[in-house]
Structures are given as structure tokens and as C-alpha cells.
Amino acid sequence: MDKEEMIALINDGSIDISKLKILLSDMNTVDIAEILAELEKEKIIQIFRILPTAIASDVFAYMDSDYQQLIIEVHTDTEIGEIMNKLFVDDAVDFIEEMPANVVKRVLNNVMPEKRKLINQILQYPEDSAGSIMTTEYVDLREDAKVREAFDTIRATGLNKETIYNCYVIRRDRLLVGVISAKTLLLAKPHELIEDIMDSNLVFAYTHDDREVIADQFKKYNLLAMPVVDKEQRLVGIITVDDIVDVIVEENTEDIEKMAALVPSDETYLKTSVFHHAKNRFLWMLILMLSATITGSIISSFENGLMVLPILMSFIPILMNTGGIAGSQSSTLIVRGMAVGEIGLGDILIILWKELRVGILCGFGLGIVNFLRVFIINKHDWMLCLTVTLSLFCTILMAKTVGGILPILAKRLKIDPAIMSAPLLTTIVDAVSLIIYFSFAKLFFHL
């Protein structure tokens, strides 16, 4: 039975509860959460109650915060305690961060004290820090333990741990000294010492490290998990790759939004209110509108020339649009190149030289097309052809080089390069292209 069928059957009440229970217990918890999201409120509560306890908290972790709140509100304190105690600490934190204060209070009151302490601890780390995305469920082994003892530790504690594929080796004072994979353990002999087979060459993070930097390390070293330590290098948690995948997607969304002159938002499009959408977009629209005044006044200053030769007006959009796209193509490539770590601050001259040549090639190609077009449409007006084509060529050359080096300059000035590209680049390219155009017009037509 596929998801759609199942949702229909549940919604019209034509499925037997005991049969449903069997069907659900065989499904992936992510899919169950997805089905619940499609049901009516009363049905959600009803179905959630029949879920086997072993999977209920897993399903809960995958639900949207609106539905999580709905479920919490209809459950007793004891039931809430049961769900919460089975949740991984990082999932519990994600959930609590989205809840209103009264729900948070009720939830924390019903969690085991030990877990409450861990949750509170993670809640205190700054947003976007390693601490805020870590989990405290991991297996730690003592360096002087034997492989045999390590397996006993894993069996005794492993069931509640988020990942046991990497175990972290600590000293008596909890100082992190190494890592050992389940693979190494499985392939080792029972009497071997952990410190002899562990990998002491560790990639780790501090609790206050930025999550974007950590994501880059995951990418670079192909990690499944990374240990997190406090200032004294004592192990306090781990970050797992599934959370890093989310970080990568979110950071990419943020970069894309910044490049499109939007204030990045943590919420998704549909969940953001109209007012917040307007707020996130208003500032950059305002800046671009005001900066376009510069372009407007350049046109005004050439008013006399345009009155003598009004045909010149009709080429303004071609110059501005072609220049705009030429510049944004270059700046996008550089911003992205810096984001994925390919391009560094030292590459500015390489980029300048490359963009200059790309600009010449593109400018030359488009120049030819433009020349022919103007020549044919405007009845062989050589001077007009020359003015427009030369302006176009210079505009493209200028837009490509400015678009290429502006993001690097921004980064050097510690400004986010993604933010620079849209407003500043547009303003520069528009203004300079018009100045170029009117200068050529003055020269060739003696205006």
C-alpha cells in the first residue's frame, strides 16, 4: 500500500486499527511522520497513540514542530517523560527550541534530571556553534581498556547512543586522546589495548567553533562523526554527518538568498509570514532603488545629448542588462568558488587576468552580433554602430573584471562577498556603462 492510499484510508476511517498498527510498525519512521503530517488533527493524535513505544519517539523526532506541540499538549506528564527520555539529546534540543515557553517548562519538568542537564547545557551554546548541533550520546572508551572490554562497554551503553561507528578514546581526566572505529575494533584481537590500535590523529572541534567551518572539515576529511571538546580539550559531545548534511543545505540556501539580495531567514518560504517576507526583502530593494538614482542622474546630465539624438535612449537597456548579467555571472562564480574553498584571497590577480580575457572574448562575440543588428536596423548608420558596439565591448570588459574582483575585495574587507554582489555590482556596472556610452556618444557625434 502506498502513502496516498494509506492516508485516504485513515482519513475516512475505513482501516482497522489493529491492521494499521501492523502496517505502521513495518514502516520507516520518517515515512510515518510524513503520513501523520497529512492527517486531520484528531487522527494524528489517535495514530500517534497506537505507535509501538519503540518507534514513537523516533517518529516524534521527525515531525514538524506544530505537530510536536499538538502531541505534547494532549499527552500526560508521564507520557511526555517517556517520549522525551527516548529522544536523542540533539533531537530533544531541536524540538525544545521551537516550542513556546510553557511547553518547554512542562517538557523539561518531566525529563530525567540527567538528561535535563544535558539539554540545558546544549541550549546554552550560541546558535550556529558546534555545541548547538552536537549530541551527547556517544561511546567513550578508556585508553587503557582492552578490545574485549570495549565491546562490553559498547553492548552495555551502545543502544542509546546516536552512533557507535566511532568510539572516542579518553584519559582518566576525560581528555580526548584518540578515535577508534567499530571497523578497527571488529578486526582487532580481543586482548589488544585500545591505545595501541586507536588513531591519535584526530579531527575535532571546540564547542564554540562555527558550524560552517565544521561542515567544511566533514567534506574535506570525509567524516561520519566529529568529536567536540571544551576549552580544556575534554570530550563533551559529537557531531554526526546527518546533521552536517542539514548544515550544508542551510548554508547553501543562505548563500543563495544573500546573492539574490535577500536577508537570509531560518524559516522556510511557506512558514514565513507575509510581513517577515516583506521585511527580509525591503532593505535591499530600498538600497537598489536609491542607488539607481545615481544612474538616473547620469542620464539626466546627458539630457541635452539625448534630445539631439533620441535614438541613443533605446540602447540604454541593452547596455545595462548585458553589463548586469556579465558582472553577475563573474561574481557568482567567484562567490561560489570562495564558498567551496577553491578560490582564496591570493587569487585576485589570476582572476583579474582570467576575467579580462573572458571579457574580451565575450565582448568581441556580442559586439559583432550587436554591430550587425544595429547596422541592419538603423540603416547603415556607421557612427551609431560604432558608438553602441564600442560601449558594449567596454561595458562587458568592465563588468567582468569588476564582477570578478569585487567579491575578493569584499572578503578582504571582511564583508560577506555574497551580499556585495547584487547591490554594489549593479550600481557600479549601471553607472560606469552609461558613462562609457555617453562619452563615446559625445566623441563620435560631437554632442
Next chain:
Amino acid sequence: MDKEEMIALINDGSIDISKLKILLSDMNTVDIAEILAELEKEKIIQIFRILPTAIASDVFAYMDSDYQQLIIEVHTDTEIGEIMNKLFVDDAVDFIEEMPANVVKRVLNNVMPEKRKLINQILQYPEDSAGSIMTTEYVDLREDAKVREAFDTIRATGLNKETIYNCYVIRRDRLLVGVISAKTLLLAKPHELIEDIMDSNLVFAYTHDDREVIADQFKKYNLLAMPVVDKEQRLVGIITVDDIVDVIVEENTEDIEKMAALVPSDETYLKTSVFHHAKNRFLWMLILMLSATITGSIISSFENGLMVLPILMSFIPILMNTGGIAGSQSSTLIVRGMAVGEIGLGDILIILWKELRVGILCGFGLGIVNFLRVFIINKHDWMLCLTVTLSLFCTILMAKTVGGILPILAKRLKIDPAIMSAPLLTTIVDAVSLIIYFSFAKLFFHL
């Protein structure tokens, strides 16, 4: 010693080879590959030769293709065979895909026949398919085996397998029937049967599935690995999360490039030649240049009006730029929302209604600012204020709604929404905003 120091010491030859050997054997292979990339050619070869054989092929896998080729060229056939036989099949395929034909031939001739077959098999899958990113190194267990036997299988075969954290359960005919994590195995009793403890609720891919769809599944189900089957559902390989992280980053880059009116490229910025850069950018620049002719001819058609009231010209950039940014903000949000799976084709009316209201709010806010600005600068010219402000308001409203629904319409027509946003949106917004502007001007000034 940090990386920079080490590179300096190696380059000026002031470090003892035996000391270097010890230092390197303690480092992460990714870091070693990074150090090699900074050295002179002769040094790269020299250092690579002193690497312990256990890590040499790992370092090789992380090197850039230029350096890989350099190393292959100076090694004997036997040595090449040794490196290749230690490489994971997916890393070997990645490497071979970048090599010129003569190197490929030499490499394949020196690989063990078994491995050569696997490499050739993966090379045949279409680019961007599951088959092309899978590896054939995995642990498969028979459903009728016991946990004890499973551990023996893992110990016997595990060392060369890319991941043993998930073992895949197959029937006698290699039909994939379940998955079992190392965690479950570790926590199970030795005499239990695999089929009793395995998870038969599988997320798997077919060899020809698109890698972007698979990446979405990894995100949705928080997977570490996914089995790949052929048409008959027989297990042929697995995809691991580290390769999926690369896929996500690459697909995001592709989306960003498309939104910036670039033909997406597999190569990085610095590695792409000037000619290819120009080629990837030329087409959309040409299309935008030609489509700007429409805008130009709209201006021409209103030439008489502009001659009577030349001040109108100076507001054209404000309308076009503000409209442009208003539209691209909306389309970017929708394109991204569709890419991360939040927005579907059915949401078109919700989006229309939302963008309409966002447009009213933004248009109203910017309208007020604009009204005041024009009113102050243009000496209380009420009619001019009204013309520009009303045009601005309508332009923003139009740009927001068009920007919001255009990506959805594109998707409905099976066109990539990311590609639509830049050229088509710009053309529509530019043209319509000018028509609005000139209509109001005609109305208020009786031009």
C-alpha cells in the same frame, strides 16, 4: 609543525628524509595530499615514494588529477598495479575518468582482472546515475547466516570494504532482502539468525536512478549508506554518505550557476579555460542582449513623450532595477524552495496570494520613500510624483507575482526553473514596467 612550515622545509630540502617519513606516517592522508599539492614536481614524486604503502593509495585518492597523472607517469607497471589494487573501486573510477586514454590503458592493464571488471562496469553507467557514484566494496551477508558467522564474514572481508557499518542481506540469488547495521550485530546474540534481526524495510536505489534524487533520500532518511540494485533487484553496489555530500555541494553549485544565467560546468573556476568560461557565459548574455531590444523598442515608441518631458528618462533605471530585484528575490526563494522539496507544483495559488501581499507591503513602503524623494528633488511636481510612485508600486507588485509563479510554471512545462529566472523574468519585468510607466505618463501628462 604546521603545514606551511613543513612545505617550506621540504621545498628547501632542509628536512631529513627519515624524520619526514615518521612525521608523514602520523598525519591524516587528506592533509598529506594537500601538502604534496604545494610542492615542486620532483619533490612530489620523491615524497610520494617514501610514503608507507598502507597510506600511499589513500593519499593518491585525495590528490588532484594533474598530480595523479604525474605520479602514474613516473611509476613502473608493478607499482601502479599496487596503488590501484589498494584503491577503493569508486576512487579508482573517479581517477580514471580524469585521465587521458593512454594513461587509462596503462592503468587498467596493471589492475587485477577482478577489479578491472568492476571498474569497467561502473564506468559504463551514465553520468549522474546511482551506478556512476556507487562502490562495489560492501559486506553482504546471507539471510540464513547466524550472527557469529556474520562476524567471521566481516573479519574476513571487511578490511577492504568501504563501509562495514551497514551490511546488506541477500538471498541465494543475490536478491537484496534486508539491511543490518554493525550496531545491531554488535548488540545481538551470536546464535541469532540474520533474517530475524535484519531490517527488511529498505531504502535502495536502482543503478540508473538520478543521483540528485538519491541525495534527497539520504537527506530525508538520514542515511549513512544506500544499497544499489539492478533491474532484477540484485545487489550490485552501495553509495556512501561522503559521496552524497559531494553530490549535494555540486548540485547546489549547478543551481546557483543556472540562476546566474551560466551554463553549469563540471570543472572548477580556476581549472576552466578562458575559452570555456566564455562559452559557458556567451549564450545567456546573447539572449539577454537581444531580449533587451524589446525594452529598447518600447522606449523608442515613447520617444515623442520623452522629448516633451525629458525628466521622465531619469526614472527608467529606478523602475527597471527595483523591479528586477523584486522579481529575482521572489523567483530565487521559489526555485530554492522547490530544490529543497518544500514547495510543490500545487502551491501555485498559495504563492500567488503570498507574493501579492508581500508586493503590496514592499510596494507601499518603497512608494512612500520614492514619493518623498521625487517630491523634494523635483520641486513639488505632484503629477511627476504620482506617475513615478504609482508605476513603481505596480512594477513591484507585477515583479513579485511574476517572479513567484514563473518558476512553478517552468516546472510544470518541464523546464528547469533555475534557468527561467534570469533571462525570461528580466525581460518580462523590464518590458512590463516600462509599459506601466509610459501608460501612467500618458494618462497624467496627456502626452
